[in-house]
Amino acid sequence: MARVRLVIARCQVDYAGRVTAHLPMAMRLLLVKADGSVSVHSDDRAYKPLNWMSPPCWVTEEPGTWTVQNKTGEKLVIAIEEMLHDSEHEMGAEPGLVKDGVEAHLQELLAEHIGTLGTGYSLVRREYPTAIGPVDILARDEGGSTVAVEIKRRGEIDGVEQLTRYLELLNRDPLLAPVQGVFAAQQIKPQARTLAEDRGIRCLTLDYDALRGIEPDEFRLF
């Protein structure tokens, strides 16, 4: 299995290709990933590399100089003055980033506390399937009409569009129609709110901590 190589070196980097770029001699972290990609990092925040070459590319190592070249002939030339660290590690399979943990949790919490939507609401199901993907929550209001809820951490225009598509599809189902939309998010952007309200979609700001039942530490009147 291919390995990830970590090198800490005092080096100078020149890039020749669509653009030319030069990094003067300094301490850097060079990262050679198993796919052959090379990236040059400095000690500056959790940020993208100073320079890099994406795969497919090949590293030619000569004493004091690494040349990384890709198929279009672009070159990353790293002149190494002093090598301070060089190690290789096997990383194993990446389980993948669990994206939007809060969003999934919000869905779970809102389903548990469906009354947050309004009194008399009942849950139909989470992840209600439609032909274009699952709706976060399908519920019924106190009068028994269907309500589709889209949950976001940050409520932006995209989310409203997504919910609009679901609503259009759900409203074709005679057993569900008319379906009302609720756009629920921890924060809702003013543009998204305007668009949602214009489309007859109700906006609901969710308080994550309150849903989790975490009482804030500060003193309050009630």
Place this chain on the structure above:
Amino acid sequence: MKIRVERDGLADAVAWVARSLPARPPVPVLGGILLEADSEQDVLTVSGFDYETSATVNVPATLSASGRTLVSGRLLADITKALPNKPVELAVEGSRVEIVCGTAKFSLPTMPVEDYPQLPNMPDKVGELPGELLGTAVAQVAVAAGKDDTLPMLTGVRVEIAGDKLTLVATDRFRLAMREITWTPAQEAEDTAVLVPARTLAESAKTLGASGATAELALASGDGLVGLSGAGRRSTARLLDAEFPKYRQLLPDDQTTTAIIEVSKLVDAIKRVSLVAERGTQVRLEFSEDGLNLTAGGEEEGSAEEAIAVEFEGEPVTIAFNPTYLLDGLSAVRTDRAHMAFTTANRPALLKPVDEDGQVAGDYLYLLMPVRLPG
């Protein structure tokens, strides 16, 4: 439509109506200002409405031809503000409106007036009071209203009507402000309580307060509508449909420490010491026989300390507050001196105005929750 109107009256009216227009109108016509010239009265009616709030002002005008037209509110407000102080002539020609004032000439496109929504009718009057009094009372209370729409009930001012007593209350869970005033209820007005959006109420009341006219409050609870009028201006807003917290039980009935302080001195001192208190941190108040000692900050960010004389009675107490909330309360009492009452460092403090005769006024209170003391 063809009219002639004074520049100041027009600019004020348009500016006031434009203030309540939505920042992002979902339908372009809602960003417009409706201009109506009625041939029966020599007035120009300027209005705006976005389904939530409406604002209408009458401006005296000389009419040559009546009619109605709709133009971009923001643009009209900017133009009227910038016009020279000369009579303004407004004339609709085809799909454009011509504005002539002195040597300045504007031609604006109009929007289809047929697409504009019907303005809500002013609900029934429930009572009246001097505009200035309303302006002050609303400002004193609205300061405590919440701005976070997670809890809609906290973004309103509760208006309670009980005979000739009008009570205004607002709270954001950290502080609560309450003002009671005597007013003249309408004959057939019933006792009721409604929740009015704080921001809209504050805006309308401020204008009425500055005009010095009598303010009239109107309600249609069934339709969820509140109206406020005076000085030729009428505004309506949709009531908040939410339950206001049961607040009377929050008002403390005992106190172990009281102090009478000079508001301006304390305000200045708080502003000074809180310079070292980073945003959202606390200012500590230490009351004792020796007076009041204010401290803020700590070892890392620098610290500040200031002592002021106070009339003190009871048990010594050390209590900490969010400086912004404390300053809000001190500026809301509207008197030179204020009465502060405490029990312990983790129970709410009560702030009340003290009138010129040294009497603690019972018509206003600002209840403020302290913040946790370090350690």
